[in-house]
Amino acid sequence: VLPDTCDFTVFGGTGDLALRKLLPALYHRDLEGQLPGDYRILGVSMSDLDADGWRDQVRAALRTHVDPTDLYDGAIDRFLGRLHHLRLDAQNPEDWDRLHALLKDRPNPEAAVRVFYLAVAPRLFGAICQRLDEIGVVDEHARVVLEKPIGHDLASAREVNDAVGRVFEESRIFRIDHYLGKESVQNLLVTRFANTFLEPLWSSHWVDHVQITVSETVGVGGRGAYYDHAGALRDMVQNHLLQLLCLVAMEPPTYVGRETVRDEKLKVLQALKPMTPTDVDHDTVRGRYAAGLVDGEPVPSYSDDLGHSGSRTETFVALKTEVQNWRWAGVPFYLRTGKRMDRRVSEIVVVFKQPPHSMFPGAEGATPPNRLHILVQPDEGMRLHLTAKEPGPGGYRLRPVSLDLRYAAAFDVRLPDAYERLLMDVIRGNPTLFMRRDEVEAAWTWTEPILQRWASSPDRPKRYAAGTDGPTAAATLLERDGRTWQEPD
Numbered sequence: 001v002l003p004d005t006c007d008f009t010v011f012g013g014t015g016d017l018a019l020r021k022l023l024p025a026l027y028h029r030d031l032e033g034q035l036p037g038d039y040r041i042l043g044v045s046m047s048d049l050d051a052d053g054w055r056d057q058v059r060a061a062l063r064t065h066v067d068p069t070d071l072y073d074g075a076i077d078r079f080l081g082r083l084h085h086l087r088l089d090a091q092n093p094e095d096w097d098r099l100h101a102l103l104k105d106r107p108n109p110e111a112a113v114r115v116f117y118l119a120v121a122p123r124l125f126g127a128i129c130q131r132l133d134e135i136g137v138v139d140e141h142a143r144v145v146l147e148k149p150i151g152h153d154l155a156s157a158r159e160v161n162d163a164v165g166r167v168f169e170e171s172r173i174f175r176i177d178h179y180l181g182k183e184s185v186q187n188l189l190v191t192r193f194a195n196t197f198l199e200p201l202w203s204s205h206w207v208d209h210v211q212i213t214v215s216e217t218v219g220v221g222g223r224g225a226y227y228d229h230a231g232a233l234r235d236m237v238q239n240h241l242l243q244l245l246c247l248v249a250m251e252p253p254t255y256v257g258r259e260t261v262r263d264e265k266l267k268v269l270q271a272l273k274p275m276t277p278t279d280v281d282h283d284t285v286r287g288r289y290a291a292g293l294v295d296g297e298p299v300p301s302y303s304d305d306l307g308h309s310g311s312r313t314e315t316f317v318a319l320k321t322e323v324q325n326w327r328w329a330g331v332p333f334y335l336r337t338g339k340r341m342d343r344r345v346s347e348i349v350v351v352f353k354q355p356p357h358s359m360f361p362g363a364e365g366a367t368p369p370n371r372l373h374i375l376v377q378p379d380e381g382m383r384l385h386l387t388a389k390e391p392g393p394g395g396y397r398l399r400p401v402s403l404d405l406r407y408a409a410a411f412d413v414r415l416p417d418a419y420e421r422l423l424m425d426v427i428r429g430n431p432t433l434f435m436r437r438d439e440v441e442a443a444w445t446w447t448e449p450i451l452q453r454w455a456s457s458p459d460r461p462k463r464y465a466a467g468t469d470g471p472t473a474a475a476t477l478l479e480r481d482g483r484t485w486q487e488p489d
C-alpha cells in the first residue's frame with residue numbers, strides 16, 4: 001500500500017550509488033506520479049553541503065544518468081524541491097539530534113513512513129541502526145534498506161544481521177540485491193510459471209546443464225579499496241549469480257507472496273552441493289585481468305587500477321555446482337562472472353538434451369541441442385534455439401534456427417531500472433524481492449569453503465587479458481565435461 005507521507009533518508013547521500021542509481025530512480029517514479037503525495041528525500045553525508053549544494057549535485061547527476069528524453073526542467077525543479085541535506089558526523093551526538101529534529105519537523109510526523117537507506121559500508125549498519133533507535137525515529141512504520149555486501153563471510157553477516165535485527169524486525173529489513181529488480185529477472189518467474197510449455201521440460205530428464213554468465217566490460221575503477229577486499233566471488237557470485245540460479249532452479253510456490261518465493265529460493269541455496277577443498281580445486285577457476293583492449297581502447301591491468309601489485313583478489317570466477325534435489329540431481333550449473341571482459345552481457349542458458357532418437361538419416365548430432373537463452377541484459381529478452389528443415393527438395397537437411405523475443409520491441413516501453421521497482425517496494429512495504437536473513441546466510445554458508453580454500457591455497461588467480469572471455473581454464477572447466485560455454489546471444 002502506498003503511504004500518503006514518506007521521509008526517505010539516504011545515508012551516503014553524496015555517494016556514487018545515490019547519485020548514479022537511487023536519485024535517478026526516485027526522479028523517474030516522481031515523474032510518473034507514483035511517489036506519496038507528501039514525501040521528502042533527505043541526504044545524509046559527511047559533506048559540508050547545504051540543501052542547495054546537494055540539489056546542484058543531484059541535478060548534475062540526473063543530467064548524466066537519466067535519458068535526456070525524460071528530463072523536463074519543471075519536473076526536475078519539483079523533484080529537487082523535495083530534497084534536503086544533513087551533514088552528519090556519526091560521532092557527534094548533536095548531528096544526530098539535528099537528524100531527529102529534521103524528521104520531526106513536518107506536519108503529522110507520526111504518520112510518515114520513514115525509510116532509512118544505508119548506502120554506506122556494512123560495518124556501519126549496526127551502529128547507524130542503534131543510533132536511529134536511540135534518537136527515537138524508529139517506529140512501527142520505519143524500515144531500513146541494506147546495500148550489499150552483508151558482511152564478508154558468514155560470521156560477519158550474522159553480526160550485521162544481529163545488530164540490525166536488534167532495532168528492526170525482519171519484516172522491516174530490506175536487503176537489496178538489485179538483480180531481483182531487473183525486469184528480465186522478474187520475468188523469469190513469469191516465463192517459467194505463467195506458461196505451460198517449459199515446466200515439464202525443466203528438470204534433469206530434459207535439461208543437460210545450465211550456464212549463468214554475468215560479464216562486464218568495466219574494471220574496478222575508483223572502487224578498488226572496496227573491491228580488493230571483496231573480489232568477484234563476494235561481489236557478484238554470493239549474491240547476484242546465486243539469486244539468478246535460485247530463480248532458475250526453484251520449485252513453484254503456490255502464489256507469489258512475501259515469504260513464499262523466498263522460502264523456495266532458500267531451499268535451492270540449501271540444496272547446493274557443498275564444496276570440499278578438492279571440489280574447490282577442481283570445480284572453480286579464478287582470474288584477474290591484465291592490461292588489454294576493451295572496445296578497441298587500451299585499459300590498464302587490475303594492479304594498475306589498484307595502484308599497487310601483490311593483491312590476490314580475483315576479478316573473474318567460473319565454477320561448477322549442482323542442486324542436489326529430485327528435480328536437478330546430476331545437472332551441472334556452470335556460473336561465470338568477470339570484470340573487463342570482451343562484452344557486457346548477462347545471460348542464463350538452459351541447454352536441453354538431444355532428442356532420444358534421431359529419425360533423420362545421417363543427422364545425429366548434426367545440429368546443436370535446443371537452448372533457451374534468457375537475456376538478462378543489456379538487451380532483455382529470450383531466444384530459443386531450435387532445429388528446422390532447410391527448405392528445398394533435397395531431403396531432410398537440418399539447420400539451427402531461433403525464435404527471438406525482445407521486451408523493448410514486444411512492449412514498446414522504457415524498461416525501468418531495477419532500483420525503480422525496488423525503491424517503490426520499500427516505500428510500499430513489500431519485501432518479496434529482497435533477501436531474507438536466512439537466504440543471505442545460506443548463500444554465505446555455501447560460499448565460505450571456496451573463500452577458505454582459496455585463501456589457504458598457494459595458487460593465485462589466473463591472468464586474462466582485458467577484453468577477452470577470461471582465463472583459458474574457464475573453458476577447460478566445461479570442455480573436460482564435453483561441453484562449451486555458449487556464446488552470448
Ligand code: BG6
Nearest residue numbers: 148178216218235236240346377
Ligand atoms: C554490483 C557490484 O552489485 O553490481 C558491481 O558491486 C557490479 O561490481 C554491479 O559492477 C553490476 O550491476 P549491473 O546492474 O550493471 O549488472
